[in-house]
Amino acid sequence: MRVTTSCARETEQLGEKLASVLKGKEMIALFGDLGAGKTAFTRGLCAGLGVADGVCSPTFAIVNAYQGKYPVYHFDMYRIADLDDLFATGFYDYIGNGVIIIEWSENIESELEPDCIRIRIEKTDNENERIFEIRGMDDDADLFG
Amino acid sequence: MLICSVDSSATPASVCLFEDDKIIAEYYLNTGFTHSQTLMAMLESVLRISDKRAEDIDLYAVNSGPGSFTGVRIGVSAVKGMAYAQDKPCVEVSTLESMAYNFLGSHAIICACMDARRRQVYHGLFRVDGNTVERLCDDKAIAVDDLLSGLPDREEIILVGDGAELVFQSAADPLITLAPPNRRYQRASSVALAAVETYNRGEVVSPAALMPRYLRLSQAERERNAKIKQEQDGAL
Numbered sequence: 001m002r003v004t005t006s007c008a009r010e011t012e013q014l015g016e017k018l019a020s021v022l023k024g025k026e027m028i029a030l031f032g033d034l035g036a037g038k039t040a041f042t043r044g045l046c047a048g049l050g051v052a053d054g055v056c057s058p059t060f061a062i063v064n065a066y067q068g069k070y071p072v073y074h075f076d077m078y079r080i081a082d083l084d085d086l087f088a089t090g091f092y093d094y095i096g097n098g099v100i101i102i103e104w105s106e107n108i109e110s111e112l113e114p115d116c117i118r119i120r121i122e123k124t125d126n127e128n129e130r131i132f133e134i135r136g137m138d139d140d141a142d143l144f145g
Numbered sequence: 146m147l148i149c150s151v152d153s154s155a156t157p158a159s160v161c162l163f164e165d166d167k168i169i170a171e172y173y174l175n176t177g178f179t180h181s182q183t184l185m186a187m188l189e190s191v192l193r194i195s196d197k198r199a200e201d202i203d204l205y206a207v208n209s210g211p212g213s214f215t216g217v218r219i220g221v222s223a224v225k226g227m228a229y230a231q232d233k234p235c236v237e238v239s240t241l242e243s244m245a246y247n248f249l250g251s252h253a254i255i256c257a258c259m260d261a262r263r264r265q266v267y268h269g270l271f272r273v274d275g276n277t278v279e280r281l282c283d284d285k286a287i288a289v290d291d292l293l294s295g296l297p298d299r300e301e302i303i304l305v306g307d308g309a310e311l312v313f314q315s316a317a318d319p320l321i322t323l324a325p326p327n328r329r330y331q332r333a334s335s336v337a338l339a340a341v342e343t344y345n346r347g348e349v350v351s352p353a354a355l356m357p358r359y360l361r362l363s364q365a366e367r368e369r370n371a372k373i374k375q376e377q378d379g380a381l
Contacts, residue, residue, distance in 0.1 A: 087359070090214045092262060 003132040004124075011037045011130055015044025018117075021138075022049070024070035025096050027113045029105035032121035037130050038103045041121070045101060046072055057103060062089045071098030077107040086111060149202045149227070150337035151188070153180040153220035154212025154240040155259060155307055160187045161333035162195055162202075163341075168334045170195040175330065180219040188223070200231055204349070206340030208331055209237040210358035211259060211267035211284060217357045229352035236340040236349055237358065241269030241284050244305045246335035247328040248273045253301045254281070256292075256321075258308035264289045266308035267360050270296075278342070286360045289315055296321070305329055 005011045018028070028045070030038045043055045049068035058064040058076045066072040073094045080086050086108055094100055095113065105112060112118075117136040124131060148163040157175040161168060170191040174183055192198065207224040210217045217240075228235050241257035248255050251273050258266040265288055270281040287295075289312055296302060296318075304313050305324040313323045323329075343349075 084361075087214060093213045093215045095262070 001134040001137065003134065005037075005130050005132065006126070007128045008037065008040045011040040011132075012044030012047065014132060015041040015046075016048035018134075019045045019048025022070070022099055024099060027095065027100045027102070027116035029102050029109075029112050029116050029118050030121065031105050031119065033123070036121040036123060038121060041119070041132075042074055042101050042103070045099075046074075049099065063091075063094070073098050073100045075100065075102045077102060077104040080104075080107045083111070146203045147197065147201050148204045148206055148337045148340060149188070149224075150206040150238075150333045150340060151184070151220050151224050152208040152240070152243065152331045152333045152336050153184050153216045153223075154208040154210065154331055155216055157330050157332070158184055158187065158216075158220075159331075159333035160184070160191055161337050162191055162197060163334065163337035166341075168337070171332070171334050173332055180216055184219060184223055188227075199227060202227075202231065202233060204234055204236065204340070204344060205352075206236040206238055206336050206343075207355070208240040208243055208336055209356065210240060211261075211286075211360040212240050214359070217359065221355060221357045225352050225355045228355070233352070234349040235352055235355045236343045237355060238336050238339045238343065239269060239284055239358070240331050241267065241306070242271065242278070242280065243336045243339045244331050245269075245271035245273055245278050246338040247305060247324070247332070248303060249276060249278070249338060251303075253303050254297065256296065256302050256304050256309075256312070258292070258304060258306045258312050260306075260308040260311060261286055261360075264311070266292060266306075266312065268292055268308075278339070284360060306331070 003014055005014055032038055039057045046055045046066055046068060049070060049072060051066040051068035051072060053066050058074055059078055062076060064074040120133045122131045150161045150163060152159050156177055158180045159173040161171040172187040172191050205224045205228045207220050209221050224235060244257045245255040253273055255271045255273055257269045261267050265286055268287050269284045272279045272281055292312060293316055302321045303324050307330060309323055309329060
């Protein structure tokens, strides 16, 4: 599925739409460069799940935990260099215990769950426009119905 | 001698007070609740209800791994803190070995398996012969299929641990059976029983030296991961 958003607000709205079809234990892997909109998307997803706390990239904390309709674990793998690093974040203990959303999934690609939702975000020539390529959603999950 | 033993290495958590070859109190929980919220409450509860105080405890024992990253850390940290405050010795127990002690009094090979995801288990093999437990291999992380192909044949083997069912599903040998629910998982009374043997061998550590003992994923798994990454690099 490909979706184009024209500004950060629309990116957040896409996150909210995805939140509306989640069942509470999904892993969502985000791919994309600095400034692609991973955090904006996550902010929208958390808003859609009723998270009241402020959402920001846990670049130094590695993981932020939020409580909404489901627990949400927001990872930033920017500083994760290998599997030992990843193990030491407790990453594996979070799997299946809530919605896991991961920024910089590039760094831990081998450890993503086989059934995870993969979202690649790409910039275009238009400054605020982004293309989202979404894979791994249930076939019957319609984000735009 | 009063032993306080603790397990929070995976989903269940339990604590036990063990005095002179007798379990005097045990509290076991398998709810999936966060150990950081239940473990100290359980410890406080068994001490109070059995009319013991922290300073009565002579030895601490804990499943120091393998297990979940967070679970093992919670158990080891809790014990380290309590033992340090009273300056009492500690015993590190392998989670896998502790589960073999669930079967004291039996005559069988105990194959302990903890789910390590992606069809891998943390595994140890033990021969239980009445009141003795003999370790048959080092604890290791291994793929389920490699584990099954390496098991001894023509012997009765009992699978224990939260990975037992996973292994059992792929087992063809009728001599391989699944531990019943009351003996399936790690529990603190078995940690105490294992700790007595360890203590008698003189293998105690100071609270400061008590550490989590994690098992690394096997080399095979790491190679497989690298291969998957290569394949996926182009995909998305």
